[in-house]
Amino acid sequence: MDKKTINIALAGFGTVGTGLAKIIRENKSWIERRTGKRLVIKKILVRDLTKVRSFVPDPDARFTSNMDDLLMDKGIDIVVELMGGIEEAFTLIDSSLRSGKHVVTANKALLAEKGNELFALASEKKLGLYYEASVAGGIPIVQTLKDSLAGNKIKSITGILNGTANFILSEMTSKGLDFSTALNAAQENGYAEADPTLDIEGIDAAHKLTILIRLAHGADYPLGILPIQGISRVNAKDISLAGEFGYVLKLIAQVREKSEHLQAGIFPALLPCDHILAKVDGPFNSILLEGNAVGPIMLYGQGAGDLPTGSAVLSDIMSLAKDNSAIDNTGFKENILPKAQIVEPELAVYRHYFRMSALDKPGVLSAVSGVMGEHNISIAQAVQKPGPEGKNVPIVFLTHRAQLKSVYSALKVIDKFDFITAPTVHYRIL
């Protein structure tokens, strides 16, 4: 923008909004050295005007509860949407763009659901709709895909994109906790919300993955058909058994490209302990990419929090603030990205982990391994844990590469055996 003072309106003044305002104040002269611009938070849209605020960015910043105060103000250059939710946020972004303002947002759910529509509008208006903070907090994955790796065809993305789920699994792994105790710990530490559904059921990671797929592949993978499996049914027993085999359980977001077709999903998976993502613990996020030129690249950092997320929002604001900044929202010239060409999820090939609960009696191993053989599942390792004869024992199988489809068919047969006492637990191995 060819002006010295950039006026910003914040919509939402929670954790991230406060963090952003703090950085803008703290790094004020630094930001001016970088951009030649003064960033001024002119208006702040909040739900409750009477709430006492521990931090106010500037005595001149005006709080308002009326969205029109932002939209009608011709002096505002950039609207920063940090309200969350879908409908109100959509209205704000849509109206901001229509009234000629650039938008920066951290709202992954909204972009995953209505990104197409909003990007088309932004492009029509030649305005920025930037969203670095929407995926993996402070990690600059959006710009990396949009710019730094733009010349690459991305062969795969494998990410730990949800800090809450990763914190819970890390606690379960390091302390041997069960899921609900670890969830409580996450809530007490401020890493999980009162209603943790979006995080633990993989939905938040799915929102982020659809955004990454747009950036990496220039294609729209509808959220409604993305296979999503969360961690709420993860049993501490499998984490401990996996550990004995040298694996660690992580909630993985993955997309792989094969002959222009995409395989994608959110699922808990076992990673070998020396896998580069295996050491990503607690609330951290990490993304491993494979480009056809750059090879493997990994980015690591805090996936949430006031200052890390604020840092990402600020980078978008500073990009827009540049003189003659080239607006590039999606990383592609098309206004509407085509639908992704999708491989049927059950055709995906992985290695697998099974834990069967079986009565310890003759013929069990032979029957089970027979069914796997019939389904072209080749066993790499099998361990029957010792237990009292005739009683329930766990049998763990690690397999070579096999299609999910074969796995599901085999398990359907196996779980019908009368000596199988509980549904077999199955995880993919990366």
Place this chain on the structure above:
Amino acid sequence: MDKKTINIALAGFGTVGTGLAKIIRENKSWIERRTGKRLVIKKILVRDLTKVRSFVPDPDARFTSNMDDLLMDKGIDIVVELMGGIEEAFTLIDSSLRSGKHVVTANKALLAEKGNELFALASEKKLGLYYEASVAGGIPIVQTLKDSLAGNKIKSITGILNGTANFILSEMTSKGLDFSTALNAAQENGYAEADPTLDIEGIDAAHKLTILIRLAHGADYPLGILPIQGISRVNAKDISLAGEFGYVLKLIAQVREKSEHLQAGIFPALLPCDHILAKVDGPFNSILLEGNAVGPIMLYGQGAGDLPTGSAVLSDIMSLAKDNSAIDNTGFKENILPKAQIVEPELAVYRHYFRMSALDKPGVLSAVSGVMGEHNISIAQAVQKPGPEGKNVPIVFLTHRAQLKSVYSALKVIDKFDFITAPTVHYRIL
């Protein structure tokens, strides 16, 4: 640039130039989808016109050995300098900018030595002088510092920036090789040049660090006063002893900021095995940053090679090719960056590793630890390795935090004891 075809001249057609040309051909339609532009390699400057080339990007690309063929050609938009070296490369870049052409370079040595001058010229001409490939190959560290983390004050950068040195240390660690055998292995695998001085003496890493300091701190740290220590004198014995204590030896490039003053240097150091950089093996590079907003961020990838480095060069070309691309070479508004304010290197505080070679006789440990105490060096761990009485034995000390200055003074005293049979080996611990 507001035209549909971007004409490129390559200066130098070795590994990286060939890699770049391959990616541009391979990802042609993808690049057009991203940018709306067609990238054409119009001219290629080479030293030897008669050399048979295994790969030619385009039948229309013209090889020349005359620099003026590039400079005089008004149709060329971007000159890509991949010749290496200082003088000729300087002439090319200087003349290209003067004749109105954008420049993309991978030449870290040139930027470290003459960056100020060239950036000032580029800024005067309002032209791009981009250099993503100059540091850490395919890892997008330049853009990350220039844009993504631009709102942060960077508190520290700790990097493994030289793949050759890292490959050699990895070989020494995993196979117990001595330095020269590992260097030979690196040369045989194409990871080290016939004259490996720049890589093994830390000079290449120093070039890269000065570029990172410019980007992160907006300051010029003269290469001539940057403390540089390489790995050519690393003894396999210390790698093995460090391993026993749970540490791994890496060649580290580091800058730390304290009250607007910088502490920087290149040195081999011990990293705890669970340090995030400890697992960076072989020819890989990795950079750990700490920003005052984003917290810790780590980037990892291939630091060299035709396609990874080509990927970085291509990202610069694509950035410049954008319509109305905002030119930003240094990440700061100033044309000339100020000299860095520098902390005297000996004031830096670290933990330390010492290996003394001492005759096994009474009073040794007491004398040595007495000297350390007098110099305010507090011992965290001490191990005297068993050996025949009266003969030479290694004594290893790990210390708490102490100033380098104290360490150097103490070692000067200790190494004069008559029971000390060889100069004490000293490494910092991160």
